Amino acid sequence: MRRAVCPGSFDPPTNGHLxxxxxxxxxxDEVVVLVAVNPAKKGLFTADERVAMIxxxxxxxxxxxxxxxEGLLVDYCRDADVQAIVKGLRGPGDFEYxxxxxxxxxxxxxxxxxxxxxxxxxxxxxxxxVKEVAKLGGDVADLLPPVVHTRLIERLAEQT
Numbered sequence: 001m002r003r004a005v006c007p008g009s010f011d012p013p014t015n016g017h018l019x020x021x022x023x024x025x026x027x028x029d030e031v032v033v034l035v036a037v038n039p040a041k042k043g044l045f046t047a048d049e050r051v052a053m054i055x056x057x058x059x060x061x062x063x064x065x066x067x068x069x070e071g072l073l074v075d076y077c078r079d080a081d082v083q084a085i086v087k088g089l090r091g092p093g094d095f096e097y098x099x100x101x102x103x104x105x106x107x108x109x110x111x112x113x114x115x116x117x118x119x120x121x122x123x124x125x126x127x128x129x130v131k132e133v134a135k136l137g138g139d140v141a142d143l144l145p146p147v148v149h150t151r152l153i154e155r156l157a158e159q160t
Contacts, residue, residue, distance in 0.1 A: 004084045004114075007034040007073055010050045011043040012148050014130060016122040018057055020088035023116060025061040032080065033058065037070035044131055044155055057145040074109045085113040090123045 004024055010017055010033070025031045033054050037047045045053070047068035054066035069076050077085065085105060087098050095115065102113035125143050134140045134152055141149050 001029045001081075002084075003030045003032065003080065003082050004028040004086050005032045005034050005073070005077060005080075005082050006086050006088075007036060007069075009036045009038075009041075009043065009127065010054060011045055011127050012130070012144065012152055013050065013054050013057060014122070014125050014127055014144055014148075015142075016088065016090070016118050016125045017054075017127075018145055019119050019122065020086070020116055021054075021058055021064060022061055024086045025058070025064050028084070029063060031058075031061070031064045031086075032082070033064060033066040034069045034073070034076060035066055037068050039070070045151070049151070053145075053148050053151060056147055072108075074105050074111060077105075077111050078109050082111065085111060087113060087115055088118045089115050090118045090125070 006021055006024055008017065021031060021033060035047050035050045035054065051066040051068050058064035058066070073085065076082070085102070089095055089098065098113070098115065105111050105113060122143070130140045130143050131152070135156055144152065
């Protein structure tokens with residue numbers, strides 16, 4: 001079985017994330033979306049909430065599951081018999097950020113990182129920017145899957 005991981009924070013998962021996940025799902029037998037758990041960071045959504053949202057929006061693909069994970073990505077990849085790490089790139093800044101990590105992962109366990117170019121129409125979309133715009137009352141509905149947009153609006157309302 002050819003298995004790939006798509007790691008990230010996904011706080012919240014955007015249409016850009018869903019685009020990459022769906023395209024990876026068409027190339028591999030199984031895709032594991034690894035939701036990063038960083039105790040030093042306080043996300044808007046818990047890891048369990050992010051996992052649930054990803055599992056819901058990725059149901060149509062049939063071969064995607066989401067898992068919360070804390071620790072070294074390569075440890076998960078080795079233990080789960082993962083053949084590739086797939087990262088979406090929005091622009092050159094993402095490449096510059098991701099390249100050293102890909103090289104380190106290759107050095108540590110020999111795993112390949114594949115870079116997938118994101119949809120040019122969503123190259124400006126980042127979860128942090130979506131949250132910031134939504135907090136200030138901007139309309140971000142077209143940047144998120146509907147269920148995620150609903151959860152974002154509900155969460156922001158809870159905070160006021």
